[in-house]
Amino acid sequence: AQSVTQLDSQVPVFEEAPVELRCNYSSSVSVYLFWYVQYPNQGLQLLLKYLSGSTLVKGINGFEAEFNKSQTSFHLRKPSVHISDTAEYFCAVRGGSEKLVFGKGTKLTVNP
Amino acid sequence: DAGITQSPRHKVTETGTPVTLRCHQTENHRYMYWYRQDPGHGLRLIHYSYGVKDTDKGEVSDGYSVSRSKTEDFLLTLESATSSQTSVYFCAISRSGGAPDTQYFGPGTRLTVL
Numbered sequence: 001a002q003s004v005t006q007l008d009s010q011v012p013v014f015e016e017a018p019v020e021l022r023c024n025y026s027s028s029v030s031v032y033l034f035w036y037v038q039y040p041n042q043g044l045q046l047l048l049k050y051l052s053g054s055t056l057v058k059g060i061n062g063f064e065a066e067f068n069k070s071q072t073s074f075h076l077r078k079p080s081v082h083i084s085d086t087a088e089y090f091c092a093v094r095g096g097s098e099k100l101v102f103g104k105g106t107k108l109t110v111n112p
Numbered sequence: 113d114a115g116i117t118q119s120p121r122h123k124v125t126e127t128g129t130p131v132t133l134r135c136h137q138t139e140n141h142r143y144m145y146w147y148r149q150d151p152g153h154g155l156r157l158i159h160y161s162y163g164v165k166d167t168d169k170g171e172v173s174d175g176y177s178v179s180r181s182k183t184e185d186f187l188l189t190l191e192s193a194t195s196s197q198t199s200v201y202f203c204a205i206s207r208s209g210g211a212p213d214t215q216y217f218g219p220g221t222r223l224t225v226l
Contacts, residue, residue, distance in 0.1 A: 043217035
C-alpha cells in the first residue's frame with residue numbers, strides 16, 4: 001500500500017520569495033506522483049504529475065517538482081510566488097492497481 | 113475545465129435523515145469517484161465506479177452507498193446522516209482506472225449534519 005506525508009501543514013512566505021512544499025511517499029511498487037492545488041472554496045486542480053522519464057517536472061503557474069527515487073520524495077517548488085498562489089496544495093501517489101492516495105495538504109499563504 | 117457538476121453545492125440536514133448527492137459529468141469518462149475532505153485528513157476515497165452499475169468501496173465507505181445507472185451520473189447516498197458525516201464531498205472522474213491517469217475534480221458539496 002502507498003502512503004504520502006506532507007511534512008508541513010502550513011507554509012507562510014512573502015510575495016516574490018521562493019517556496020518549497022515537501023512531499024515524501026512510501027510504496028513497494030513503481031509509483032506515479034501528482035500535485036494538486038485547491039483555491040478557497042473550489043475543487044482540486046492538477047498542477048503537475050510525474051509518470052516516467054525526466055525527474056524534473058514542470059507544471060502550470062510556474063511550479064515544478066523533482067522526483068527523487070532514492071529519497072522517495074516529490075517536492076514542489078516555485079522560484080517566486082505571488083499573492084494568487086495562496087491555496088492548499090496536495091501531494092498524491094498511485095502505484096499499480098492501488099487507489100490514488102492523498103497527503104493531508106499544505107496551506108501556502110503568500111503575504112505582501 | 114472538466115465538465116463536472118455537483119448538486120447541491122451546500123446542504124444542511126438533521127441527524128437521521130437520508131441525503132443524496134449527485135455528480136454529473138459530460139466527458140463520458142468511465143471512472144467516477146466520491147471523496148470526502150476533512151481538515152487534517154486530506155481527501156479520502158468513499159466509493160468509486162468503473163462503469164454503469166459497477167461500483168466498489170474505498171477507504172471510508174461505512175455509512176455510504178452509491179449508484180450509477182448512467183455513465184454521466186454517480187449518486188452518493190447517506191442512508192441516515194450522522195454528525196460525523198459533516199464534510200466537503202468531492203466527485204472526481206478519470207478516463208480509465210490506470211495508475212497514470214489524471215483524476216479531474218468537481219467543485220464540491222458542503223454538507224452539514226446537525
